[in-house]
Amino acid sequence: MKKLMMTATALALGAGMAAADTIRMGTEGAYPPYNFINDSGEVDGFERELGDELCKRAELTCEWVTNDWDSIIPNLVSGNYDTIIAGMTINDERDEVIDFTQNYTMPDPSAYLALSKDVDVDSGVVTAQTGTIQAAFVADSGATLVEFATPEETVAAVRNGEADAVLADKSYLVPIAEEDDSLVLLDREENINMGIGMGIRESDTELREKFDAAITSMKEDGSLNELIKKWDVGATFD
Known part of the structure; x- marks a missing residue:
């Protein structure tokens, strides 16, 4: 699937988020190998590497912020950041409050x-x-x-x-x-895990679609499987 062709200055983000050059990627920073804070004090791990690549493919400028797990969804909804990429399993209860992209990991037991x-x-x-x-x-x-x-x-x-x-x-x-x-x-x-996806505000439909397209492109060219193997976060996609 071809990469999305758009510039950060021309983003038409969803109704729930004002047009902006920078997308804030919210993570916990305490759940290795998915996400953690390295010795330099920076967000690191599977989801940092994945998120940076997804932003590159979607031609979005992204910055990383951390948030405690127990308030990570409320702070997305209230606008403190624009996505959750924090080892969050897709389930019906969460889906009533926020939207999810497609899964970027296979179900992990x-x-x-x-x-x-x-x-x-x-x-x-x-x-x-x-x-x-x-x-x-x-x-x-x-x-x-x-x-x-x-x-x-x-x-x-x-x-x-x-x-x-x-x-x-x-x-x-x-x-x-x-x-x-x-x-x-x-x-x-x-076996209670349905796979992990990015959390997006329900109003940010276009942003979800951009990340969905980027995830699809990584699945199709095999680069997502390479990251899964590198960080040992479960089974790869067929």
Whole structure:
């Protein structure tokens, strides 16, 4: 699919956003390998590299801003930035408030990280980050849910005995388990992820379409699969 041919000065953005030269890309900066803050204090990771390429293909000038996860959707709606690109799974509940582009990752299974493989995640205490699909899943299960604002806090809760296990994206937990011999990934996985997409205000239809076209072009030329492999964020697209 050919690249979009438009200049930043000629953008006709959606009714919900005034015409502007710069699109603000909102992310959390605390969920590697998707997004994190590097040693230079800059946003880094799979979504930083992906977002920069999407902006290039859409001929948009983009800047990156960070926001805490628990208020990331309200701050998009209120106009503090123009997109969410933060490892956000597409689901019906969120789609009632914001729009999503097509998915830029394949569904990634959720996994449990614990201090022992003997943990009972069906009736024990399981932690998850507030406002995630994993927190909703645990809340509907027989386990006791303990929520924390950041992913780091959920892992810390397992280490210090506040929770029996943490449920999160497997691609987030695998590097942690590899670096810490005291933590183990359980064999059990939960397939609750529908794929990750960019969040856009419902009024910004044209902006969503521009990013959709850029994502499509990356899928078609194989460059999206290359990024997925580089950052090890799940299965590639066929």
